[in-house]
Amino acid sequence: MNAAGALARREIVRFFRQPSRVVGAVLPPIMAWVLIGSGFGSSFRAPGAAAASSSYFAYFFPGTVVLVVLFASIFSTISVIEDRREGFLQAVLVSPARPSEIVLGKVAGGTVLGFLQGGVLLLLVPVLGLPWRSSAFLGAIGIVLVVSFALTGLGFTIAWSLESTQGFHAIMNLFLIPMWLLSGAFFPMAGAPRWLQVAMAINPLTYGVAALRHGLAPGSEGLPSTELTLAVTFGFALLTFASSLLVVSRNPTGPARRALKKKKGPAS
Amino acid sequence: MAARGALPPRLRPDQRLSATSGPVEVNELSACYGERKALDQVSFRVAAGEIFGLLGPNGGGKTTLFRILATLQRPSSGSFRIAGLDPEGDRRALRRRLGVVFQSPSLDRKLTVRENLAFQGALYGLSGARLAERARALLLRLSIADRADDLVETLSGGLARRVEIAKALLHAPSVLLLDEPSTGLDPGARKDLRELLAELARRDGTTVLLTTHLFEEAEASDRIGILDRGRLLALGTPAELKQTVGGDVITLETADGAEAIRLGAEIGRRFGATAGAPAAVGSAVRIELQKAHAFIPPLVEAFPGRFRSVTLGAPSLEDVFVARTGRLFRENEPGEVAS
Numbered sequence: 387m388n389a390a391g392a393l394a395r396r397e398i399v400r401f402f403r404q405p406s407r408v409v410g411a412v413l414p415p416i417m418a419w420v421l422i423g424s425g426f427g428s429s430f431r432a433p434g435a436a437a438a439s440s441s442y443f444a445y446f447f448p449g450t451v452v453l454v455v456l457f458a459s460i461f462s463t464i465s466v467i468e469d470r471r472e473g474f475l476q477a478v479l480v481s482p483a484r485p486s487e488i489v490l491g492k493v494a495g496g497t498v499l500g501f502l503q504g505g506v507l508l509l510l511v512p513v514l515g516l517p518w519r520s521s522a523f524l525g526a527i528g529i530v531l532v533v534s535f536a537l538t539g540l541g542f543t544i545a546w547s548l549e550s551t552q553g554f555h556a557i558m559n560l561f562l563i564p565m566w567l568l569s570g571a572f573f574p575m576a577g578a579p580r581w582l583q584v585a586m587a588i589n590p591l592t593y594g595v596a597a598l599r600h601g602l603a604p605g606s607e608g609l610p611s612t613e614l615t616l617a618v619t620f621g622f623a624l625l626t627f628a629s630s631l632l633v634v635s636r637n638p639t640g641p642a643r644r645a646l647k648k649k650k651g652p653a654s
Numbered sequence: 655m656a657a658r659g660a661l662p663p664r665l666r667p668d669q670r671l672s673a674t675s676g677p678v679e680v681n682e683l684s685a686c687y688g689e690r691k692a693l694d695q696v697s698f699r700v701a702a703g704e705i706f707g708l709l710g711p712n713g714g715g716k717t718t719l720f721r722i723l724a725t726l727q728r729p730s731s732g733s734f735r736i737a738g739l740d741p742e743g744d745r746r747a748l749r750r751r752l753g754v755v756f757q758s759p760s761l762d763r764k765l766t767v768r769e770n771l772a773f774q775g776a777l778y779g780l781s782g783a784r785l786a787e788r789a790r791a792l793l794l795r796l797s798i799a800d801r802a803d804d805l806v807e808t809l810s811g812g813l814a815r816r817v818e819i820a821k822a823l824l825h826a827p828s829v830l831l832l833d834e835p836s837t838g839l840d841p842g843a844r845k846d847l848r849e850l851l852a853e854l855a856r857r858d859g860t861t862v863l864l865t866t867h868l869f870e871e872a873e874a875s876d877r878i879g880i881l882d883r884g885r886l887l888a889l890g891t892p893a894e895l896k897q898t899v900g901g902d903v904i905t906l907e908t909a910d911g912a913e914a915i916r917l918g919a920e921i922g923r924r925f926g927a928t929a930g931a932p933a934a935v936g937s938a939v940r941i942e943l944q945k946a947h948a949f950i951p952p953l954v955e956a957f958p959g960r961f962r963s964v965t966l967g968a969p970s971l972e973d974v975f976v977a978r979t980g981r982l983f984r985e986n987e988p989g990e991v992a993s
Binding site for chain 2: 472473479
C-alpha cells in the first residue's frame with residue numbers, strides 16, 4: 387500500500403505544480419455551462435418538469451460537474467502514457483511494487499483530482515441559487531467521488547495499452563465525449579428519438595448523471611430510480627477498476643516499444 | 655582506472671551502500687523479434703563486486719540484454735540469475751536486490767530530488783526515519799545534498815544522472831545495472847561517473863553491470879564482453895582482449911575504400927608474409943604486426959603518396975573489435991535505431 391499511496395500522492399502534487407492543468411480542467415466546462423446555458427435558456431423545457439423551476443442552467447449543471455470529472459480523469463490517466471514515454475514508469479515497472487498497487491495508486495490519484503475539481507463546482511450550488519437539500523447534497527458529493535473513480539479506471543484501461551497521447555485524444559473524441567453527450571447531461575432521455583434512448587439506456591454514465599441529479603434536485607422526474615442509478619454507478623466503478631487490473635496483469639510492461647520492432651540487423 | 659589505487663580500503667558491511675553482494679549469471683540467453691535474433695545464446699558471469707562492461711555498437715543487442723536483466727522483457731530462451739535469484743522464481747525478491755539506471759531519465763521532473771527519492775523508497779517499502787537517513791547518506795556520497803530541495807527540472811544533465819544513481823542505490827541493491835550511463839554527459843561528468851562506479855564496486859562491494867558503446871568507458875571496467883549482432887564475440891579483461899590482437903597496429907589512411915583495398919593487396923604482394931595480413935577497413939589499411947615500427951620506413955618508401963597518414967599504436971579495444979568482426983565499430987551505426 388506504501389507504493390500505491392506514493393503514486394497517488396505524486397499524481398496530486400504534480401497537478402498542483404502545473405497551474406495550466408488546474409485552469410484547463412475547470413474553466414472550459416464552466417464556460418460551456420455559462421454559454422450553452424445562456425443560449426438554450428429560453429427555448430429549453432425539461433419534459434415532465436414544472437417550467438418555472440427548471441432553467442437550462444439548472445438542468446445542465448449536473449452534466450457540467452460530470453464533464454469536469456471526465457476531463458480530470460482523462461488528464462490524469464493520459465499521464466500514464468506520458469510517464470511511459472518520458473521514462474518515469476520504467477523505474478516503477480522494475481520495482482517490487484505489485485501491479486495491483488500501481489493500478490490502485492494511479493486510479494486513486496486520478497479519483498482524488500476528479501473529485502476535487504468536481505467538488506469545487508458543487509460549492510457553487512448554493513451561490514447559484516439552485517434547488518438543493520443538504521442531505522441530498524452530501525449524497526451528490528459521494529456520487530461525484532464514485533463517478534470520478536469509475537471514469538479514472540476507464541481512462542487507465544484505455545491509456546495502459548496506448549503508445550501515444552494522440553491515440554488517447556482520438557479515443558476521447560470518438561468514445562468518451564459521445565459517452566458524456568449521451569448521458570442525459572446535455573439533453574433529457576425522454577424527448578430523444580428511440581434509437582438515442584436505447585444508446586442512453588445502455589450508457590453507464592447515464593446512471594451517474596442521473597444519480598447526481600437525484601442528489602442535487604431531489605424529486606426530479608423522468609429519471610431511473612435512485613436505487614438503479616446507484617447500483618449501476620457502483621457497478622461501473624468496480625468494472626473499470628477490474629479492467630484496469632486485467633490490462634496490467636495481461637501486459638505488465640505496456641505496449642511493446644516501436645523502436646525494437648523496427649530495428650533491423652545491419653546489412654552484412 | 656588511475657584513481658583506484660588511491661581509494662580507501664573496503665568499508666565495514668554496516669557502512670556500505672550495498673547490503674549484500676551478489677553475482678550475475680547469464681546462461682545462453684536468446685531473444686528474437688520475429689525472424690531476427692537480437693540476442694543469440696549469450697552466456698557470461700559477473701563476480702560479486704566486479705565492474706562488467708557490455709561493449710557493442712548500437713543495435714548490437716545491448717539494450718535487449720539490459721531489458722531482459724532489468725526484468726522488463728522475457729528472453730525467448732535461456733536463463734539468468736541475479737544474486738542467485740531466478741526471475742521466473744521469485745521476481746519480486748530479485749527486484750529488491752537489483753538497482754536499475756536507465757538511459758532515458760526516470761526521474762519526475764516536477765518533483766524535487768528529495769521527493770523523487772521518497773517516492774522510490776515507497777516503491778521498495780522504505781519509509782520514515784530509515785528512508786530519510788538512507789536518502790541523506792546517498793545525497794552526501796553523491797555530492798548532491800545541496801540540491802536536495804530543488805526540482806529535478808532545474809538540474810544539469812550530470813547532476814540529474816547522479817540523482818538517477820542515488821535513486822537506484824536507495825534500497826541498497828547488490829547488483830547495479832546501468833544502460834549507457836554516460837549518454838549526454840560531458841567529459842568531466844563521465845570521469846566523475848567512472849570514479850563513482852569504481853568506488854561503489856571497491857568500497858561497497860556492489861556488482862556493476864553497464865552497457866556502453868564508448869571504448870573509454872569499457873576500458874574502465876574490470877572485464878568486458880563485446881556484443882555484436884546479438885552475439886558475444888569476446889570476453890575478458892581489457893588487457894587480455896588487447897593481447898589477442900597480434901602485436902601493434904599500423905593504420906594507413908587512404909583516399910577512399912576502393913583505394914584501401916587496392917593498396918592492401920599491393921602491400922601483400924610486395925612484402926608477402928612480412929606484412930602480416932593487411933586488411934582494408936573503411937578507407938584505411940590496417941596491419942597487425944609484432945615490432946610494427948620497423949615496417950613503417952619500407953612501407954613509406956615503397957608506396958610514396960599513396961596514403962595520407964600513417965599511425966602506429968598499441969592495440970585498442972577498437973582494434974579488438976575490428977579484428978573480431980572485420981568491420982569498423984562505427985560502420986554499424988547508420989540505419990540503426992538507437993534505443
